[in-house]
Amino acid sequence: MCGFVALLNKKEVPVERKTVEKMTGVLLHRGPDSEGFHLDQRVGLGFRRLSIIDLEKGDQPLSNETGEIWIVFNGEIYNYRELRGSLEHKGHRFKTDSDTEAILHLYEETGFECPRFLRGMFGFVIWDGRKDLLFGARDHFGIKPVYWTETSEAFAFGSEIKSLLELRGVSREVNPASFHRYLTFQYVPDPDTMFQGIYKIPPAHRFKVEKDKLTVTPYWTAQFLPERDHTVSHHVEKTKEVLAESVAKHRISDVPRGAFLSSGVDSSSIAALLRRHEEVKTFTVGFDVKGYSELEIARRTASKLGTDHHELLVGSRQYLEELPRLVWHQDEPVADPSAVALYFVARLASRHVAVVLSGEGADEFFGGYNIYREPEALRMFSRMPQSLRGGLGRMASRLPRGLKGRGFLLRGSKTVEERYFGNAFIFDEDLKRRIVADPSALKDHHPWEVTWPIYARVAAMDDVTKMQYLDIHTWLCGNILMKADKMTMANSLELRVPFVDCKVFEVASRIPTEYKIRDGTTKWVLREAMKDVLPEEIHSRKKLGFPVPIRQWLRKEFYAWARETLMGGRVDRWINKAEAARLLEMHKDGRFDYSRQIWTLLIFILWHEIYIERSVRFHPSVSPHVYERRRKNLRTKTG
Known part of the structure; x- marks a missing residue:
């Protein structure tokens, strides 16, 4: 898990090293272990590394044998060993044991089709000096982000928007269409961002820049193909098998692993399946408001699974103090209150492990949201x-x-x-x-x-x-996976999501709807598949989401701050402040629950202060305990 930038100047103008260094420097949190650069006339590649696989030799940018093809890559490829074996059989020679090099040789072998063969989470850019083109791709479901922009001088790509903003010629302007869509969705749907002129590469898409022209095309399309000629027990068994296999694949790393654990079936299933292979550390966060804490249930689940459990109780003051920095980490406004909670549990986990497994994606694939009823x-x-x-x-x-x-x-x-x-x-x-x-x-x-x-x-x-x-095409990549990437990377922690896997989706997509929503229960097949590995109270528990007491806090602890923020923000071009104040007062008085609407406005205003007005400044940082954790990991690996 890392961060990269790629810069391709137009008309053969050489790239300045200081520009690439500046763009890469703001990604320190994504890669505290090392940095690397490659400049070749009009191309510049920059990289920050969080070492997970091949700790000693896996640095980037990485080249092929001749030095004509270079790659920067963020993510993990879980079938890289199988790919490597096949590529070696065809004559390719490897100099590292990293998954990055497998992508490089796969590109040499299959060209633009290479993303189709990758199983994992990825965003990468390849410079092919032989053909004078830049090529890259984003994974099938959008676990890893890839952003891009074009100026009069260059094309630029990066793991985060903030790196692109360091480039000369990139302006800080709000995209009006994105703002209006954000008010509907609480995030900006792909391929746009909240910034005018900055875009996301959509999930399951590849791109190339050739002769100073960018083209973006899909390499895979999700399809639901329900198989009603099979019994429900067939679907249960297939789900059981593919999840066990996916978790086993997601264990690949040279550093310690753990798992997030909530009160629900999704994260509990991942933790339980991981526990079959190894001792597991689990992590949970809760809030000091009655009815908004999963700590007790998670504690009981951890006890029954036999994990080494760690937990954290968060109060309103802590939450509010960290909020501005987390908005900075998110790059663009994502008004999901649970994003902050995810930051806290990631910070807790980062004190103990470098990799965590989590349960994102189960609801979208297996029909778990209550609204699906x-x-x-x-x-x-x-x-x-x-x-x-x-x-x-x-x-x-x-x-x-x-x-x-x-x-x-x-x-x-x-x-x-x-x-x-x-x-x-x-x-x-x-x-x-x-x-x-x-x-x-x-x-x-x-x-x-x-x-x-x-x-x-x-x-x-x-x-x-x-x-x-x-x-799957909006909420999962635009909200769930986006906040997961940004909040864990803010803590230099790699998050893996075994449910969000091509083979898991292949099985889930064949389950008929009547087996997903059954007997008044959501994701019925998944629950049946996990019966043997989960405690009964978790297996049958209704979905709770990630409860955050924003509704209560906006009426009490957050009220004064919320009113000051709504009235003081320099966003008169975008928000009717009188109406915003009216919504807040009606919410405070208990006449209506406008908590989600108010929170959406507040997050936009904070983002506007940080990124447009630049009245609040942050610098990339890494907690001292992350460096200590990394030193321990390296000592363990190298003996």
């Missing part, structure tokens, strides 16, 4: 004529907000494509018109522009599968 609850509406459904919707829209039953009627009056924008739906269009400073701009930036092309690819599928498909 909604199509069944709304089935009665699907039998109504569309004209009647539309009339019910118009009637419901005139009812007072907060009135019981209003939301149910509104949802039932719409198709899944009209009502479902993903797991987070923050501002609907009516509320958005009130909160933005310029409502007329909304007509050009509707969130359906993001979701409808995705829905169109699964038009023939059932509603639950459509919801899963949308979440």
Whole structure:
């Protein structure tokens, strides 16, 4: 796990080393162990390393035997040993035992098709001096980010946006479309970012820059192919087998491993399967508000699994003190309150291990979100004529907000494509018109522009599968995996997600919907598959999410700070401050729960202060205990 930058100047202008060093320097937290550079006329590659595999010889940038092809790579390839064996059989010679070199030789063998053969999480850039082109790719589901921008002088790529902002000619301007979509989704969907002119390479896409022209194309497409001719026990057994195999693959490293552990089936399954192979350290965070702590359940689970368990209790003051720095680490606003909680548990884990396994992706792949039960609850509406459904919707829209039953009627009056924008739906269009400073701009930036092309690819599928498909292509990569990468890397910790694996998805995609949502339970097949490895209370527990007491804190501990931030932010171009203050007061008085909407505005304002106004400055840093941990790991490896 590392951080990289790649700079390709136009018109054969040489790259300045100090530029690449500056861009790479802000990624210190992603790679505290070493740095490396390669400059070749108009190309500059920079790298910060977090040593996980081949601690002694795995430095980057790395070249082939002739020095004509160079790579910088962030991630882990779990089938690199199999690839290496096949490539050696074809005559390739390796000088390291790193997974990075396997990608390099695979590119020599298969060219632009090489990402299709990789199993793992990855973002990489290859400079091919023989062909005078830059080539790269992002992994199948977007576990690892790759950002890019183009100036009049160069193309630039990096693991984080902040490195691109160090490049001359890159401006700090808000993308209006991204801002309006952020208000809907609580993050900016791919391929845009909150910055005008800076973009993400989408998941499962490759890119090349040749003759000063960038092209981005997909190399893989996710498909749901439910197999109803198999029994439910077949799907249970296949799930059991593939998860055990995936966790075994995700163990590959030359440094200590651990696992995050919450109260749910996902992280508990990963910890339990990992425990079959080795002694395991587990880590949990909770909050000092009643009903918002998973510590007790996680503690009992750890005891039954036999792990070496560590936990942390976080208070409102700690949470608020760390918030600005974490917004800086995220690069662009991601208004998920659990991101901060993830930072704290990552910081705890980083004191003990260099790699953690976690349960992200299980809900999207196996149908775990409670909202996936909604199509069944709304089935009665699907039998109504569309004209009647539309009339019910118009009637419901005139009812007072907060009135019981209003939301149910509104949802039932719409198709899944009209009502479902993903797991987070923050501002609907009516509320958005009130909160933005310029409502007329909304007509050009509707969130359906993001979701409808995705829905169109699964038009023939059932509603639950459509919801899963949308979440895999938006929520998973834009929110879940984005915060996971940034919050763990903020602590120089590598996070691995065994559920988010091509072979796991291949099995999950074949499970019919009636086996995912069954007997009133979500991800039914997964729960059945994990029966033998999990305690009963975890196996049958309903999904809780990652509870964070933002609702309560905004009414009490955070209220004064929230009001000052909303009123003091220099965001009048974007936010109607009077309406924002009104939402906060109604929330404080308990009339409505506007906590998610208020939090979304607050995170944007903090981000704006840090990245646009630059009134708050941060510098990359690494905690002293990370260096001590790394020294211990290296001593253990080298003897």
